[in-house]
Amino acid sequence: MEPEESPAARGRVVPDVVAGGLRVLFCGINPSIMTAATGHHFAHPGNRFWPVLHLSGFTSKKLRxxxxxxxLDYGLGITNVVARPTARADELxxxxxxxxxxxLAAKVEELRPAWLAVVGVTAYRTAFGDRRAQIGPQERRVGGARVWALPNPSGLNAHWxxxxxADEYSRLRSAVDEQVREDSKP
Structure with missing residues (x-):
């Protein structure tokens, strides 16, 4: 049986990759069955998170x-809006x-990342009741962090x-870098 088909994977909780004071906390919609089976975020072979993260300049190499x-070495972390693994986000x-x-808001308040990047604008709209949110920086803050809605890297998202x-993720990286420069000014 493939891990994606495993009923046991549906009940697993995938641990966050987090630390206090991150530059960016990336927030997925929820774990896929493959992610639950492996314990690794964005593990489905069709998911484009890892290549996009590298191409956008957040990491110096494409991580697996x-x-x-x-x-964490790059000041980045991963969590999810919903912890329950599903085959598709529309099951939530x-x-x-x-x-x-x-x-998520409580988690962000505790961890204090500079930015919260939600990878899936529809998930952001639903979770925070902001029906008009678009891809890009958001006006609201969540738990004190600035917020950016990013395209969902799932292979099912054929619009991107x-x-x-990578261009959109690069816009976020530039904003993060600019904030670091501003914060380091005397």
Whole structure:
């Protein structure tokens, strides 16, 4: 049986990759069954998170899902809006997203990342009740962090290519770098 088909994977909790004071906390929608089976975020072979992260300049090399802990060396981390693994995000209820948004806000308040990057604008809209949110920086802060909605890197998101996603992730990286420069001024 493939890990993606494993009923046991559906009940697994995938641990966050987090630390206090991150530059960016990336927030996925929820773990895929493959992610639950492996314990590695964005593990499905069709997911483009890892190549996009590298192409956008956040990492100096393309990391494999099994190297996810190396993100901490770059001041980056990963969590999810909803912890429950599913084969598709549309298996989640609106209430799960809203509850996940409340949990995420508390987590961000505790960890204090400079930026929260939600990878999936629809998930962001649902979790935080912002129906008009678009890809890019958001006006609201969550748990004190600045917020950026990014395209979902799932292979199911055919509207975005690796290149166009990398361009959007690069916009976030530039904003993060600019904030670091501003914060370091006397």
């Amino acid at each position: 899902p099994s190297e996810q802990r190396m993100l 209820s609106t209430e799960e997203f809203r509850q996940g948004g409340r949990i 290519t690796v290149e166009t996603m």
